[in-house]
Structure formats: C-alpha cells, structure tokens
Amino acid sequence: MNTLLNFHPFHVSTKANIFKNRYAIFFIAALFCALPLASESHISNQKHEGEIRAVSASFDGSAFFTAGDDGFLIKWTADGQGEHYQISDMSVKLCALSPDGKTIAAYETDGGLVNRVSLWDFDTLQRKYARRFADAVTSLSFSAKGTYVIVGTASVEGAIFLRASDGRVADVLKDSTGIISYAVTSASEKTLCTYSPVGFISYYNMTDGKLKRRLNCEANLSDIASFDGDMFFAGTKNDTVYAVSALSGKTAASVSARAPILLTSADDKNLYYIASSASRNYSLLMLENRGDKTFSSPLILKNFKSLPNGEAIRAGAKAGDEIALASSGGNIFRTTTFPDTAPLSLSPLTDDIYEKISDAASAEDGFYFLTRGALYASSYDTGTVDKLASNDAHTNMSVCEGGVILWSRGTKRAVEYFDFTENKTTRLFTPESGVQSVRAFGNIVLAMESNAVVRAYYRDTGKIEELYAGAGLQDALISGGTLYVAKSSATNPPSALLSIDMRTKEIVPLKIAADIVYALSASDGELYGIAVQSGEDEKTTNLFSYAPSASKATMLLKLNDEDTGAFTYFYDGNILTDIGSEKVYSYDLSRKKSKYYGRSASLPVKAVQNGERIAVLNRDGSISWYDTGKTEVLADWYLTKDGTWYEF
Secondary structure, three states: OEEEOOOOOOOOOOOOOOOEEOOOOOOOHHHHHHOOOOOOOEEEOEOOOOOEEEEEEOOOOOEEEEEEOOOEEEEEEOOOOEEEEEOOOOEEEEEEEOOOOOEEEEEEEOOOOOEEEEEEEOOOOEEEEEEEOOOOEEEEEEOOOOOEEEEEEOOOOOOEEEEOOOOOEEOOOOOOOOOOOEEEEOOOOOEEEEEEOOOEEEEEEOOOOOEEEEEEOOOOOEEEEEEOOOOEEEEEOOOEEEEEEOOOOOEEEEEEOEEEEEOOOOOOOOEEEEEEOOOOOEEEEEEOEOOOOOEOOOEEEEEEOOOHHHOOEEEEEEEOOEEEEEEOOOOEEEEEOOOOOOOEOOOOOOEOOOEOEEEEEEOOOOEEEEEOOEEEEEOOOOOOEEEEEEOOOOOEEEEEOOEEEEEOOOOOOOEEEEEOOOOEEEEEEOOOOOEEEEEEEOOEEEEEEOOOEEEEEEOOOOOEEEEEEOOOEEEEEEEOOEEEEEEEOOOOOOOOEEEEEOOOOOEEEOOOOOOEEEEEEEEOOEEEEEEEEEOOOOEEEEEEEEEOOOOEEEEEEEEOOOOOOOOEEEEOOEEEEOOOOOOEEEEEOOOOEEEEEOOOOOOEEEEEEEOOEEEEEEOOOOEEEEEOOOOOOOEEEEEOOOOOEEEO
C-alpha cells in the first residue's frame, strides 16, 4: 500500500497578464522537462465565488490579499489584476500577512468540525505547514518580528503560539489568555497585548510567560484593530464604533454607525471606517485623534452610492491612503482616503468573466461539459465547442445509452433525459426528497435520496422500485447484478459496505475496516471506493478495492487524515482519485503504483478520462487537461459566456 506523505514539491507560479486564446502556446517544454511538478496561479480580474471574508494589506501598500468562502487566496496589485490560487476546499475566514510580506497565514474551516491554520509562501505557492485545532479560531496574527503565528481560539486555553518557521507549538506563555479575539506584540516581541470579549485588555511578559497587567474595558467588541502605534483599540458593537485606550481600557470615543467596517491599521493615527445608510449607500468616515486621548466627531471623507446587484461591503483594509473593500458578492473595490464632496460610484475591479462548468463526463469522441445553461461536447485536441442542448440549470449529468441524464444534487427537481438521436429532453421521474446521486446501469437509473433510500427507475417501463432504505447512506452502484451500498458503519447493519440481492433483497454486510465508505466505482466485478476511519488518536482515509469473489478488501492508497469528499474514477486499469483534495492521483492496479498530476490554480472535484486524455473539473468551474504519459498540466481552460474556450 502506498502512503501519501506530507511532501510538498517545488512549485513554479505561471503568471499570465490576461486570458490567452485557446491556441496560444503556454508551456516552454524544456523548462518543464527540467523542473519537478509545478502549481500554477492564474492572473485575471475574476471575482471570488461567494462572500469575501478577509482582506489583508501588504505593509508597503503594493498589494492586498483577499480570502473567502470559495477557498481562494487572491493577491491584488495596483494594475487591478489578481493572482488567484485556491488554498482550501473550505471557507477561509481569516488571513494575516507576515511582517516581511513573504508568507500569509490562513484560517480554514467547514464551520463545524474542521478548524485549520495553514501558512503559505505565495511566491512559490507552497504550503509550509498546516495545523488543526479542536476549537474555532477567533483571531490570527503574526508577532512583530514574524517569529510566531499567534492563534486565538474559542477555548479557555486561549492563544497558541506557532513557530512561523515550522509550525511547532512554542511554549511562550505560562498564564493562559483565555478566549481572545485580538493579539498584538511589541516591536521587540517581549510583550503581548490581547483583547478578550469578556471585557479585558491583558498584557503578558513573553520572556517569563507571566501576566503583567489586566485592564477592564468595553466587552463583546468585534472586528478588533489597533491603531496609533497600538495605543488604541478599535472595535464595533451594536452599530457603534468604539475607540478604547490600550493603556487604561477606558473608552475614548463611541459613535453610532450602521453596519460599520473598520479600515484602520496600526500605523494610522486616526480611526477610519465605512458605514452604510438605510438606503444602502455608504460613507467613508474618520475619527480624528486629537492627541489628548480624545477624538473628533465623525468626519465624512466620501459618500458612495449603493453597490450594484444589492451587494454589501463585508470587509476592507487600508494601507497608506489606499483602501480595498470586499463585497458579499465576491467583488473587490478600491478607493482612497482623499476627501471628495460629490457622491461617488464604487466600480468593481472584478468581473464574472467565464461560465462555470458544473459537471464533466467522458463521451465517445471527447468529453461532455455541463453549465447552467447548456450541455457541450468538446475535446482538448480539437478545441471546438459544440452545444448539444440547452440546460435548465441542472447541476449534474450521468451518461447513459443514447443520451445524458440531467439532475440537480440536493434538490427534488425532476430528473430528465436528453436523447441525442431525437434531440429532445423528457422527464424521467421526480425524487421524493433531495437527490444525492443518479447513475445509469443499462436499463436501470439508480438514485440515492437524502442519505436514506436507494431507488431504481426502469427506463423501459417507467416503474420505480425502492431497493434499500436505511440511515447514513453515502453511495450506491450496481455491479454484476448486485446492488452495493456505501454507508456509515454507525447505522444498522453495522458495516460501511453492503451487498444487496436485486431480486430477493437479501442484505449481506461486507467486511471492511471503515467508519464510512463513499465514492464507489466498479469494473470487471471489482469495487473501488474511499474508506474513512476516525479514531481518537488517528484519522485515516484509504482508496480501497474490494473483490466480492474473495470477500476481501485491499487498501491501495493511504492518507493520514480525514477526507470525506474525494472521488474515484476507473479507466483502463487505473483509478483516479483526489484523496487529500489537493491533487489528482492515478493508481495503476496491475503495477500497484501511484503517481500524481500537478495541480492547477483551483482544486479538483472530478476527473474523467478518454484514451490518453484526462479532463479534471476544478472547483472554480475550469477544466485542467492532462496526458496520461505526462504529469504536468497541459492547459487550463475556462468557458466564456459566449461558449468558447480561453486558456491559461
């Protein structure tokens, strides 16, 4: 069995100024023959998909970094272009730039069980390390010299210090900080100052680890920032902006502001923020620091008209006079602190410049690609795009004899069939609950609904039959006339893999070491899938094969972590999988060896193959092309709004 080690190859960033035409020559063959596998960033003004959660400014003001629900980290420069690289398949809630600007820390979370802090070198696109935490992360910052990454958690243990160089936990404090939402060190890194939502400002001696001083202050402040050389804290609560003395804990100013977003930084003497109005217009305001521990009334520097499409400003950052604002719709706006009396329109730097591909499948002569509005056929070797049918916003497809089944994961929308010969779409059936998967096996269309029931739709008669009902179901397929169901072993019967006789409905629990099995595929009577085990001390994820004739499971690839979202795809004696979520692996069943393909700017979600060509569908809706004889990306293609390919 192969084990996937935490090995990070040397990465090369391929940076293009604009999208290139499909026929542009992109790779320099000699270069990529000489170098190990490369990861690529993409440079464009494409917006985030979904809400932006964090904005960080470089210390020299030359760039802003944004992160959001799509897992992308984007570096925006003065020319309005963004260098895109997806660092996570989860939402990135916080990010912090190191003092030297060379590394960036990110907090990734699924909003529940997974809370992870990772450190990235954005120049090389290398992840230096990642560390999981049992509790939610409440603050993320670097110490003044960049020695530590300081992680505040929703735990009574409080702040955890990671050595920025290697991610090891450093024993800096003897006295616990408790739950904090902000941490900053002195320039010498001898003193730590923290804010606790309980209503404390605390100072710690980082030399002996002891608490030096604790001040009472305004409690439950959010969006904490320090300014005026860390002499003041700023925070928000109940549509109010607060300025609090870091030396006394006393509130120096509090002003009403509707949905305020703080923009001020440590180098600012004054406090800057954005506030909205009932009509969704915005104002850039400043509280002037008078230098005598008091502040002026709010000074309006600029007024902005409401954002297009009902978007709202969710985050922002300031560097010098430059300000970057981020919206709920994934757009980036830039402005300055220079006053202006006329109402201004905030025009996004970003755009939605391509059509997202939601699913991909192998075709007879190439591949099928599904977008919200159409089903297309295309191939890497021709580069042509043929629209086969309109699509009424279905998100998924399954190829079957004579056509394609169109369906929408997680919904009760009718499952439809597009007939290639008759060039028309007909309704097959309507799920009773949210459908998880739809797969075709000859005359049978197999549907799994709501992790609870597997049904068969018979295309020749239109009959629907319930084949199995239970709890914790993950996947199902038919192989050799037998139904196989992947599930959680915590539900009855207590096995993660079942075989069910299609005629008698006899259920046989199969022996496999797993808490959960999912992502099934099959060929020549063999089953393949993903098995997850989650013990107290160890979490593992395995690509496995199962031989029904021998009643034997074999673990093929092992990941020393938990991955509940991988795929498997069988083709010509090889299994493709993205176990670990970062790249696509190919496991050769005859040679019992694996290899991996270099990743694109976005993370993979599915792979399909036809002959020597592999098409990988990425999370951002792009397609990465590979040749089975090579491991680097041949090209990354994005489908434009008018149905043509553009290539990075």
